[in-house]
Amino acid sequence: MRQPLDPDLFARCATVRTPIQIGDKWTSKIITCLLDGPRRFTELQVPLRGITPKVLTESLRAMERDGLVTRTVYDEIPPRVEYELTALGRTLLGPMAACCAWTREHLPELLDARAAYGAR
Amino acid sequence: MRQPLDPDLFARCATVRTPIQIGDKWTSKIITCLLDGPRRFTELQVPLRGITPKVLTESLRAMERDGLVTRTVYDEIPPRVEYELTALGRTLLGPMAACCAWTREHLPELLDARAAYGAR
DNA sequence: CGGTATCCACGGGGATACTG
DNA sequence: CAGTATCCCCGTGGATACCG
Numbered sequence: 001m002r003q004p005l006d007p008d009l010f011a012r013c014a015t016v017r018t019p020i021q022i023g024d025k026w027t028s029k030i031i032t033c034l035l036d037g038p039r040r041f042t043e044l045q046v047p048l049r050g051i052t053p054k055v056l057t058e059s060l061r062a063m064e065r066d067g068l069v070t071r072t073v074y075d076e077i078p079p080r081v082e083y084e085l086t087a088l089g090r091t092l093l094g095p096m097a098a099c100c101a102w103t104r105e106h107l108p109e110l111l112d113a114r115a116a117y118g119a120r
Numbered sequence: 121m122r123q124p125l126d127p128d129l130f131a132r133c134a135t136v137r138t139p140i141q142i143g144d145k146w147t148s149k150i151i152t153c154l155l156d157g158p159r160r161f162t163e164l165q166v167p168l169r170g171i172t173p174k175v176l177t178e179s180l181r182a183m184e185r186d187g188l189v190t191r192t193v194y195d196e197i198p199p200r201v202e203y204e205l206t207a208l209g210r211t212l213l214g215p216m217a218a219c220c221a222w223t224r225e226h227l228p229e230l231l232d233a234r235a236a237y238g239a240r
Numbered sequence: 241c242g243g244t245a246t247c248c249a250c251g252g253g254g255a256t257a258c259t260g
Numbered sequence: 261c262a263g264t265a266t267c268c269c270c271g272t273g274g275a276t277a278c279c280g
Contacts, residue, residue, distance in 0.1 A: 019142060019143045019147070019186065019188075019212065020140070020141070020142055020212075020215050020219075021140070021141040021142075022139060022140055022141075023139045024272075024273090025272080025273075026273095027139070040241085040242085041241075041242050041243075042241065042242075050274090051273095051274090052273085052274060052275070052276090053242075053243060053244085054243085054244075054245085054273085054274080054275090055272085055273055055274070056243095057242085057243065057244085058272085058273080064237070065233065065234055065237045066139065066230050066233055066234060067229060067230055067232070067233025067234075067236075067237075068139075073242095077241095078241045078242085079241050079242060079243090079280090080241075080242090081241080081242060081243085088226060088229050088230065088233070091222065091225075091226050092139065092140075092222070094218065094222070095140050095215075095218050095219060095222050098214065098215050098218045099215060102211065102212070102214070102215050105211075106208060106211050109187060109208050110186050110187055110208065112187070113185065113186055113187025113208065114185055114186060114187075116187075117184070117185045117187075144252075144253090145252080145253075146253095160261080160262085161261070161262050161263075162261065162262075170254090171253095171254090172253085172254060172255070172256090173262070173263055173264085174253085174254080174255095174263085174264075174265085175252085175253060175254070176263095177262085177263065177264085178252085178253085193262095197261095198261045198262085199260085199261050199262060199263090200261075200262090201261080201262060201263085241280100242279100242280095243278105243279085243280090244277100244278080244279075244280105245276100245277080245278075245279095246275100246276085246277085246278100247274105247275085247276085247277105248273105248274085248275085248276105249272105249273095249274085249275105250271105250272090250273090250274100251270105251271095251272090252269105252270090252271090252272100253268105253269090253270090253271105254267105254268085254269080254270105255266100255267085255268085255269105256265100256266085256267085256268105257264100257265080257266085257267105258263105258264080258265075258266100259262100259263085259264075259265095260261105260262095260263090260264100
């Protein structure tokens with residue numbers, strides 16, 4: 001819950017476009033980051049290697065708008081903002097798991113098909 | 121198997137961007153069209169209301185490249201080409217069903233969240 | 241710390257017209 | 261019939277810089 005996010009959390013994720021996509025480019029990774037409890041903006045930036053603040057803000061705002069996360073501002077100095085998964089956000093975990101299972105099981109076939117297609 | 125595709129096959133599909141996406145904009149619909157057997161190019165265009173030939177070609181080529189469909193050319197006049205789901209293509213039916221189930225179950229909450237967000 | 245403000249490159253997707 | 265060929269628009273996402 002309170003341990004920092006692994007900077008290499010997504011190091012072993014497939015770089016190729018998987019056929020199943022949850023939300024925008026970053027949505028599923030953000031959800032993964034929030035699994036163990038609320039996280040701060042800069043905390044999220046760590047495993048999301050190189051994401052720019054603008055893009056992270058856009059993704060988080062879209063998720064907030066759709067009711068997937070809540071955004072809580074604590075009136076302190078320095079400022080503190082925490083993002084947390086909602087119940088609705090958690091309902092995406094099932095589809096996400098199904099997506100990962102599909103990828104584990106069938107990505108090799110897809111890559112084989114691509115290689116075969118490219119070899120003509 | 122051999123009956124024509126319903127022109128209104130997707131009439132009742134949600135127009136809003138659902139959070140879960142299979143392939144590109146048309147992939148899941150094309151897969152649905154191919155469920156009962158091979159279909160021809162112009163046959164696919166009917167339920168895919170208004171899709172331009174260029175875009176349909178792009179989607180089908182991408183699916184062929186990824187091993188989701190086969191493209192069979194019959195050397196006749198007039199030309200005949202048939203697209204058919206592969207075994208790999210059929211493996212996406214599970215995730216697609218999960219996606220539809222999620223939408224049926226949770227889309228109202230998402231729309232409520234959007235409405236509430238918009239009302240501030 | 242948690243963002244905005246600009247600017248920009250790229251790719252998906254659509255409109256229209258033409259062809260083997 | 262089953263596409264190509266062009267042209268174009270727009271949204272996503274990245275780079276960079278600045279701010280309360």
